Amino acid sequence: MKVSELNIDQLEEAASMLKAIAHPMRIAILNFLEDGNKMTVTEIHQKLQIEQSTTSHHLGILKDKGVLCSKREGKNTFYFLKHERLSSIVDCISQCTV
Template identity: 35%
Template sequence: MLLLKGKNQERDVFVAIADPTRRELLRLLADAEELPLHELTPHFQMGRTAVSKHLAILKEAGVVSDRKVGRETRYRLNAAPLQEVKDWVSFYEELWIDRVTLLKNLLEEE
C-alpha cells in the first residue's frame, strides 16, 4: 500500500481518491496541463478554502503537485501513484471475468 508522508500525516492514495470531490478534481486536472485554484473552484458547490483542502489531501498522497506562478498556485495531476489503484482494480477485474466465464460455461452446459 502506498503511503506518503505530509504535514505529519500519511496519505494513502486510496483514501485520497475515496472522496467524489477529489476524484472530480483529478478529472479536471487530467483534462488540463495545470489549473489555478480560481479555475477549479467554480466546478464545485463549495468555497475556495474547501477546494484547497481537498487539493492538499491529493498533494499529500502525491497525485497532485503544485507550483507558484506569481501570486497564484497552479495544480497539476501526477498520475504515477494511481498505478497502485489500477493494479488493484485489474486483479479484481480478472477475477470477475473468470467467474462470469465459468458461469456462462455452466449455463451453456444445461
C-alpha cells in the same frame, strides 16, 4: 509491475493515495486535471461550485498524499497530477459506474 513485486512501503503508499482519492470532489478534481491540465484553486472551486477554502482543503489532502503537485507562477499556484497515469484511475471509475 505486479502487486507481488511491490514491497510493503509501496503498498502502503498506494493505499494512502487511493484513500485520498476516495471522495466525490477529489475524483472530480482529478478529472479536471487529466491530460496534463493545470488549474488554480479559484478555477477548480468555480467548476466545483463549492467554497474556495473547501477546495483548498481537498487539494491539500491530494498533494499531501502524493496525488498532486503544485507550481507557483506569480500570484497563482497551479495544481496538476503528479503522475499522469493517475488519470487512468478516473477513466476506470467512469467506466465502472456506467
